Amino acid sequence: MLNGIRIIEIEGLGPGPFAAMTLADLGAEVIVIHRKGGSSLTGDAGGALLDRGKRSIALDLKNADDLQTAKDLIASTDGLIEGFRPGVMEKLGLGPDVCHAINPKLVFGRMTGWGQSGPLSQAAGHDMNYISMSGAMWYSSAPGDVPMPPATLVGDIGGGAMYLVAGMLAALISAGRTGEGTVVDAAIYDGSAHMMNLLIGLRQIGQLSDKRGRSLLDGPHWSHTYACADGGFMSVQCLEPQFYALFLQILELTEDPDFKQQMNKNLWPALTKRLADLFAQHPRAHWEAMFVGTDACVAPVLSPTEAADHEMNQARQVWRDVGGTLQAAAAPRFSTQNWQPKPSPARGQNSEDILKELKASLSG
DSSP states (O other): OOTTOEEEEEOOSTHHHHHHHHHHHTTOEEEEEEETTOOBTTBOGGGOGGGTTOEEEEEOTTSHHHHHHHHHHHHTOSEEEEOSOTTHHHHHTOSHHHHHHHOTTOEEEEEESSOSSSTTTTSOOOHHHHHHHHTTTTTOSOTTSOOOOOTTIIIIIIIIIHHHHHHHHHHHHHHHHHSOOEEEEEEHHHHHHHTTHHHHGGGGGTOOOSSTTSSTTTSOTTEEEEEOTTSOEEEEEOOSHHHHHHHHHHTTOTTOTTTTOTTOGGGHHHHHHHHHHHHTTSOHHHHHHHHTTSSSOEEEOOOHHHHHHSHHHHHHOOEEEETTEEEEOOSSOOTTOOOOOOOOOOTTTTHHHHHHHHHHHHHO
């Protein structure tokens, strides 16, 4: 879908490389500028999943000749992605003003935790810090437990990388129409707060409370994860009355007077305890067999390895083993394409070819 679009990625960590990988999955040509002589946080770039589908050139941006090479690459690209603290690219001589003077149509994507401005813009932080400050972590975990979200998914990836991708795509469309580039200020703090709008909308119907455990999706016994006898877990989220009724029917609880009161918040803690005791009586496989294929909205909690072996994955081919490395396929899917995983380059693997192409384009 993005065939013909070129993106230059300045090597960084986490959400920036993930966003660039996503654009590569969508068909863009992504050239990552790796630090010359550097090493990746996740090991050699040849095994770094986030570099899949990209090409790599190794440059020292503090070297005048290499900096000029970077500028020459930027002159012929559609977009750029960087994930430094505000001001670092400017100090390198590659800030938006310099880059837009070279390439007015450039979409300059900036990935940070706190954003390009504000009182914390220069402060260090990580995924959990950003989403705790934005409000996005408030409803994570069961009532009474310490809030704990899934690692990186809500912040780095959801609130960060995917918002950068959306911003880049929107800006690329605009640049194609107007010939004018822009700066995309993607902050994990901003994006994770924006994702809360679905929940905040529940305030209008009285289903969201600032008190944890009293809201529609973070307190009910029918929106919970339960431990099984063998250490496995089952997820339950039968919100709609017809799904909840089927859930009770399967568990033979239809006539129980307390379980009949689905929306009675005062009963939620006690009913959660009763279901916890019930699920703890049998292994996960027992509950899987009982609920599989029904509309009761109950599913097992699988590890990535288990998910790869599940019949759902056999049909969808989401999780794939590529050279002994488990990875998830690109998403979403397109009816006109059959995506296949591409290899990750070693650090600087494509330097010679990229320099030859650049020389040819400059001389032409």
